[in-house]
Amino acid sequence: MATVTHDEALAHARRLLNGQPGAALEQARAILAAVPASAAAHRIAAEALRRLGRDGEAADAALAAVGAAVHDEAMIAAALALAENRLPDAEAALRARLKEDPTDVAAIRMLAEVAGRIGRYGDAEKLLTRALELAPGFGAARANLATVLYKQNRYAEAVETLDAVLTDDPDNPAHANLKAAALGRIGGYDEAIALYAELVERFPGHARLWMSYGHMLKTVGRQEDSIAAYRRGLDAEPGLGEIWWSLANLKTIRFDEADRQAMEAALAAAEPAGAERDDDRLHLHFALGKAYDDAGAPDAAFRHYAAGNAIRAGQLGYDAAETSAIVDAAIATCTAGFFADRAGQGDPSGDPVFILGMPRAGSTLIEQILASHSAIEGTMELPDIPALALGLGREAKGEGRHWVAALAEACPDKLADMGAAFLRRTAVQRKTGKPLYIDKLPNNWLYAPLIRLILPNAKIIDARRHPLDCCWSNFRQHFAKGQAFSYRLSDMGAYYRDYVRLMAHLDAVQPGRVHRVIHEALLSDPETEVRAMLAFLGQPFEEGCMAFHTNARAVRTASSEQVRRPINRDGVDQWRPYAEWLGPLEEALGPVLDAYPEVPAGLI
Structure with a gap:
């Protein structure tokens, strides 16, 4: 090893994989003895163990490779591009890595994140499934898969996946929060409410958790409890416009002068206009529209409704x-x-x-x-009819909006x-x-x-x-x-x-x-x-x-x-x-x- 470079040793180990997995494993372990942080050597060891039928050890080695990736300069650069939302740069770097080594589960997971950010959830799901085939214990990939399933309206599968995630990481509040949201989508309201109750007890200063809790309480008809939850959220973050709108959206509550003043103050604090505060501003405008409507002031109410709608219209670009x-x-x-x-x-x-x-x-x-x-x-x-229609369009015509033309060509079995x-x-x-x-x-x-x-x-x-x-x-x-x-x-x-x-x-x-x-x-x-x-x-x-x-x-x-x-x-x-x-x-x-x-x- 003294006269062989690290890269040369890795290349030799990769060649040994084709026909001599035992020797490749020995070579990878020799590299790791000299360079314990070599993610590439961990991946070679994982692949050699898979070829030897030692799947449990292979999964452990694949996870070790993920841990070692924090020392990999190329992966650090890809992670930085992701953090800065330079998605084309991140995608190019990750695809280059996977061309070099298709079993790099850290790169597979990061590429899935790129796909998810641009709405290619099917691609993200395939990548994450592959990562978990290679490393079944890769908790971060499994958690990402749950999110992707949720984004595709596959809530029951998301809950099942999150159960596995929470078994290994029971105290993770983000996973519990997503599970509660998914349960709410499939009618598991009692369990969702219990999860939210635990979360707000653990994080009483987290305004959005109080808001989600309020939503679920509202859904099951516990209106007074939902109002109390929303108000606790406002105590934690008075300027969070979405909570003010959530109160307005109950339809039965009437805002008073103190509420109007608090919302106007929050709206002033959210200026000047900018994309980073647009969500707060539009929610506050809609809530203030309701508040001034309650007060019998249609001029002010319409001004706020129009402002909130204008922000949202600009975000969506409807045709x-x-x-x-x-x-x-x-x-x-x-x-x-x-x-x-x-x-x-x-x-x-x-x-x-x-x-x-x-x-x-x-x-x-x-x-x-x-x-x-x-x-x-x-x-x-239920989101399923639009999803089926748009899927038909994409499958037959390459674009969801062409579902009518695709429907005309659908055979009886397809219908x-x-x-x-x-x-x-x-x-x-x-x-x-x-x-x-x-x-x-x-x-x-x-x-x-x-x-x-x-x-x-x-x-x-x-x-x-x-x-x-x-x-x-x-x-x-x-x-x-x-x-x-x-x-x-x-x-x-x-x-x-x-x-x-x-x-x-x-x-x-x-x-x-x-x-x-x-x-x-x-x-x-x-x-x-x-x-x-x-x-x-x-x-x-x-x-x-x-x-x-x-x-x-x-x-x-x-x-x-x-x-x-x-x-x-x-x-x-x-x-x-x-x-x-x-x-x-x-x-x-x-x-x-x-x-x-x-x-x-x-x-x-």
Whole structure:
């Protein structure tokens, strides 16, 4: 070894791997005796042990290589590029390393982080799975995998993965926090609340933990406890705008003058404008809009709503023309003949009930009513139909937005597989033995033709509310994610109009397949409307549906507290104090506004 350089010794060991793994192991160990921090030698030892069938020792050696990587200059440079968000530099360095040594699990994990940061979660998952094949005990990679699964809406798998992570690292608060969030997505509310209670006890000064705890308490109807949790978060961080908005988003709380002053002070502290404080500012603007609305000051309220919406619109960059183009394509493609040619295809299950339409149109109320029936289970807004549609587009056309064209080319087996995939993916949401279950994601209206094809026996209920009340309610609402159309009045009007014309087309080519519930009719004559809905679902009327507000089920949406009250008309005509500012909305709505609740002739 005295006359052989470290690099030469490594090269010799790598050559020995091909046919002489025992000798390669001896060589790697000799290198490590001289240079204990040689990550490359640890990796050679791991590969030699794998080839010798000594998998447990191989996994240990692979982990030793990860630990030794902190002394590797190339890996330090890649880590620095990641820390500085120079993702192209990091990716180039890591790919070069993996070309040289495909078993470098530290590099594999870091490359997965690059993929995750740019939204390539499938690639990140494959890389992390490979890292764990090589080093099953690599806890950081397993924790990263849990996050990637969560980001892909695979919450049950994320929980299972986190259980393994927490077994090895039980005191890690970040892992417990992610597990609580994932449990909340699959209805494991009691366990999630218990986890959050432990976390806030351990970290009482952590404002965001108090906020997450408050969210979960709100979901299960513990409103006073949720308010107390939010207030504890504000004690820790008075300027955290998202907590102020969380209080506003309860809908039932009224802010007082002290609250308004505290929010105005927090907003002033968040200036000047800048991307790093935009989230605080937009949340504070939405909350202040609610506060001034409570105080009967529409001028100030609208000023704050407009400011919050402008920030969020700038972040999202929504393109209304793209939604219109998808609707145009769906109308042109999904004709009566198109559906007739595919009759009998798809999965035959009649279990799902889809409640769709515009957000803030009363879908949560409808779900709460129906979920009070002995045969119908409420779940939540499920992400699976959009995911299936966009996946179809990417698979067939290379881009998710082309799902309509891909749908036209889908074979019968594909349609059946997609329907079965929806049932399989949503099974985790079913907690009872009830025969029907609800998916109330409003935005599923855009995918209603897809639903009709992959689940032809599923029921679709269209929740529709007066355009001005509905759209104004959206403009006042900051959504946790999605709903990018809702942050400009003109975009919202166009979105509502696109929604109406696609549903009108579906009525024309698939008559009787969608049951429409007009929100104002439901408020005026609830029993008649409830009986009609249940008849559409093939279920007998039950008095329990009329006492929906006593149902203790968890509700995740912004209307969670409103549906725990009897039917009322508090939300009707809330747009009127703001009428002078709604011109762009009215112009975009066009004839849909004047014709409501009918569909204007010639709209499609």
